[in-house]
Amino acid sequence: MAGKDSFKEFKEHSVAEFFKKNRQMLGFSSRVRSLTTAVHEYVSNALDACEEAAILPEVSVQVDRLGDDHYLLRVRDNGPGIPPEIVPKVFGKLLAGTKFHRMIPTRGQQGIGAAGVTMFAQMTTGKPVHVRTSRGDGVIWEMDVMIDVKRNEPIVKNRRSYEGDWRGTEVTAEMKEVTYNRSKYSAYEYVRRTAIANPHAQITLTEPDGKRTVWYRTSFEPVHMAKEGKPHPLGITVDDLITLAHHVTKSRRVSSMLKNELEAFGDRAVKELEKLVGRAVLEKNPADLQWHEAEKIVAALKQMKFRSPSTDVLVSIGAEQIKKSLRANLKPRYVATVTRKPKVYSGGIPFLVEVGVAMDGEVKGFELVRYANRAPLLFEQGACAITQAVQSVDWKRYGISSLEESNTVIFVNVVSTHIPYVSAGKQAIADVPEVVSEIRHALMEAGRRIKEYTSKVSQLKELLAKKRILDHYLPELSTALARILDKNPEEVRAVLSQALEERYRRLRELEEKIGAGAEG
Amino acid sequence: MAGKDSFKEFKEHSVAEFFKKNRQMLGFSSRVRSLTTAVHEYVSNALDACEEAAILPEVSVQVDRLGDDHYLLRVRDNGPGIPPEIVPKVFGKLLAGTKFHRMIPTRGQQGIGAAGVTMFAQMTTGKPVHVRTSRGDGVIWEMDVMIDVKRNEPIVKNRRSYEGDWRGTEVTAEMKEVTYNRSKYSAYEYVRRTAIANPHAQITLTEPDGKRTVWYRTSFEPVHMAKEGKPHPLGITVDDLITLAHHVTKSRRVSSMLKNELEAFGDRAVKELEKLVGRAVLEKNPADLQWHEAEKIVAALKQMKFRSPSTDVLVSIGAEQIKKSLRANLKPRYVATVTRKPKVYSGGIPFLVEVGVAMDGEVKGFELVRYANRAPLLFEQGACAITQAVQSVDWKRYGISSLEESNTVIFVNVVSTHIPYVSAGKQAIADVPEVVSEIRHALMEAGRRIKEYTSKVSQLKELLAKKRILDHYLPELSTALARILDKNPEEVRAVLSQALEERYRRLRELEEKIGAGAEG
DSSP states (O other), X not given: OOOTTGGGGOEEXXXXXXXXXXXXXXXXXXXXXXXXXXXHHHHHHHHHHHHHTTOOOEEEEEEEEEETTEEEEEEEEOSOOOOTTTHHHHHHOTTXXXXXXXXXXXXXXXXXXXXXXXXXXXXXXXXXXXXXXXXXXXXXXXXXXXEETTTXXXXXXXXXXXXXXXXXXXXXXXXXXXXXXXXXXXXXXXXXXXXXXXXXXXXXXXXXXXXXXXXXXXXXXXXXXXXXOOOOTTTOOHHHHHHIIIIIOOOSSHHHHHHHHSTTOOHHHHHHHHHHHOHHHHHSOGGGOOHHHHHHHHHHHHHSOOOOOOGGGOOOOOHHHHHHHHHHHHOOSEEEEEEOOOEEETTTEEEEEEEEEEESTTOOSEEEEEEETTEEEOSOGGGOHHHHHXXXXXXXXGTOSOTTXXXXXXXXXXXXXXXXXXXXTOOSBOOOHHHHHHHHHHHHHHHHHHHHHHHHHHHHHHHHHHHHHHHHHHHHHHHHHHXXXXXXXXXXXXXXXXXXXXXXXXXXXXXXXXXXXXXX | OOOTTGGGGOEEOOHHHHHHHTGGXXXXXXXXXXXXHHHHHHHHHHHHHHHHTTOOOEEEEEEEEEETTEEEEEEEEOSOOOOTTTHHHHHHOTTEESSTTSOSOOSOOSSOHHHHHHHHHHHHHSOOEXXXXXXXXXXXXXXXXXXXXXXXXXXXXEEEEEEOOOEEEEXXXXXXXXXXXXXXXXXXXXXXXXXXXOTTOEEEEEOTXXXXXXXXXXXXXXXXXXXXXXOOTTTOOHHHHHHXXXXXXXXXXXXXXXXXXXXXXXHHHHHHHXXXXXXXXXXXXXXXXXXXXXXXXXXXXHHSOOOXXXXXXXXXXXXXXXXXXXXXXXXXXXXEEEEOOOEEETTTEEEEEEEEEEESTTOOSEEEEEEETTEEEOSOXXXXXXXXXXXXXXXXXXXXXXXXXXXXXXXXXEEESSOOBSSTTOOSBOOOHHHHHHHHHHHHHHHHHHHHHHHHHHHHHHHHHHHHHHHHHHHHHHHHHHHHHTOOHHHHHHHHHHHHHHHHHHHHHHHHHHHHSOOO
8 A cells, every 4th residue: 555666665674673763662752761761671670580580689770970861870680690692682682581471470571671771772872781690600791782773683792701709680771862860750769669569679779969779678578470370261362272272282182282271271171161162173183273163162161160360370569568568658647458359351361450549647649659560650641551440430439529639649550471561661551441440440449448537537527627616606605504504604614615625535536546547 | 680490481572473462552452442443554554555646545444243342344445556466564564564764754654553453353363354456557466464473474365366447455354352333432533533634535434334424525635745855964863873874875975975865965064064073074984984973973963054854744734724624524613723844853853743723613522633644543642742732731821711621622733754652553642852842832822823712702701791781780770870861761771772782783793703703
């Protein structure tokens, strides 16, 4: 569909060329955001690596200013290190990595992030990124990595190794067209929010002015990266089944393939399925499975009952830990937290939603704090399923007449083996109906708990208002009562006053009770 | 940065695998949106093709329902047709195309769209898309196209040709997990909005219930696709210059390269640049140009003066045509339109902003209608630079106390040789500072014109309110006046009434004047 001559211009392009031209899709748009994006990619990778190796993460982020809109970023972790032969592809080739195809809930998941930073660094400064890594085996490797954009292949220079006793990875990237500040879209805010959702990590940020901030860990349990999951029978699509059958499985029969490749699928399930689709299909060689047969199988699976997707796969922060973290970081008066059971969205992908609502106390104004697999989402709030879900809830029902005018922080973490991001910049979750609906339900569950608090608060307000009126009319009231009772007005007044004070005392007790207990 | 064993899992992936797993990034998320996305890709391609060949477009879109969430989409155009040897890559390979690398303001620009639909069709139905095309040379070609996702290469079946007198392209895609309705995110709305911004196109939509709607053309001038532009010296980056020098240019010297590859760069510019960077660099062979030298050149260019980027490259709708179209489609009482001069954003990419504001009359409520190169943007409104710019304007200044409560349609079209989309789904423009600022200025310019209208409206409202009060007090007033003047009250009342009617007539005149003339 183009003009007569335009087909002379028909060309193929590498994915690196695509993202170089569309760098904003990776989050390299404005100056502040570009720097935050680089920090995001490196810090996510560092935390993922530590968790896969069950190491308590220590991550240090250093930002140095080299000139106007010209910065040096260095991120170091105490992770397991990267084998030297893998380093070039990790940092120098897009769509290469360990996470893309595996069913584990990592922060990075695309095999784009770190190589994307390399591309941005080289297109703004012409320089490679510098990588230093060791697996703790006494050998430290260093090298410079760039990307050959036309071919999407790494270029390595200055590769060398030497002896040294250290384990971890350190990446240094020099970038232009970036800037550092402490706005709500800054690297500072990114690290602060990361700390809230990752209490097992110690993170140090050194800012361009030399100021050093350490977020110490408040949890000493290393987060174990879950064992890799299998697709759940209720979530699998026809296309998935065909891909499994034609490209993945080593099983000789469709029946054994289903048992080997799907979760919670045993002999009993095979028998039940046989009744629904017949024996012939299940006896087939997977390589010969046809689309219409796969369609029949998937339709039959939907009629069967299976246990829910395994919770093991999804690493949640946990309601208790969220509460602790929100209390420590925000000092609210009230916190309600909810961790929902895992669900599955289209394509058999398990996910789980956690919500925290912190109100009043030192919380001023309204803020929505979004996370995906415990990585903060700072940008594109308007495009995010989380925002959509928050807006869809009728908060009045839960005693919040206007979120915007209330003092509330809503914390939402979506955990999944594959977060459906709106774009490769990984800052907003797409409006997948199952995900939006589940976030909404989590918020409503939190809402029901909030209601106890908000109704006590409004009850208290009402009582205090009544007391104010009584206080105001106390002199007249005492005089009138004294006349009727034929008593001394001063005496009556003292009695009434005491009764009111007693009532006030009870109100204060109620207030304290709201502050301390009654948590959702 | 991953666990000891996880590197066994290190793999490389094709861009097709990436977008298959992240289909939501291409706009295939919810059921309604997925269908609209497919319509969007095919209709954009059809219009682009017609414009490149200077053909007045006739596009027909047909949606048939085959079952629950199961539809057939057919889009046919009268464009120039596609050479049969190119068809497989257009529909069966991502990142292949004619538009990605060229500086022309097409709707599609990524070489992903049509192949993305093929991928979605095959992953939900297992079926290829069917293509029928002819270049008007008496031969019609038909074939089925799928994608080999692992390799990102096309698979062609049932290829055949026969004689026939027709020119154009017709694509048919069968899809599941989609649905059709007439919501504001529907294919219907997409086509309707396309018609508003493309008055030179005739578009026919046949809905699943058989209802056929034709949007006839109101402009009979074919839109000529602009001649391809060159990068503007003020927008070029160091990386661009290095790429030009090392990979693109055939020039022997840096000086001649600049003259050949950049816009508005002649001998005078070469002489001026020589004074700033010295002769040696300009005499060099482009292949030997170093990063620091390119950096020097780019810094020097910023100090020089050049004529603005050529307007030829950017195909705007034009203020007059927007006004006509908004009047015809929305029947508002007042319309102000603005077409700004071209600007350049980072990377030397020219762009232009057009704005229309339509108020009152049959316009009910507030709506923001966004376009990029005349293709409607229906989704991800919250993430779009256009939305950000609209929200940043202080509309009170222009007599609109609250946009949300006013009856206003804001129409914005961003024209560029490369729209910086947030994601490959092409539904929101990224917050590139230059682009946001330019949209904002266009809106403010429209705002200043609106003010004349809004202040007349409020003046009128005030006068009408005064008249109502006088009407109300007329009997009492007449009696009082009659007593003072010693006249017959009935007589006085008649005179007063006549005076008021006269005044009312003038108000009505003013009202008509507001309706018809005084357009911005």
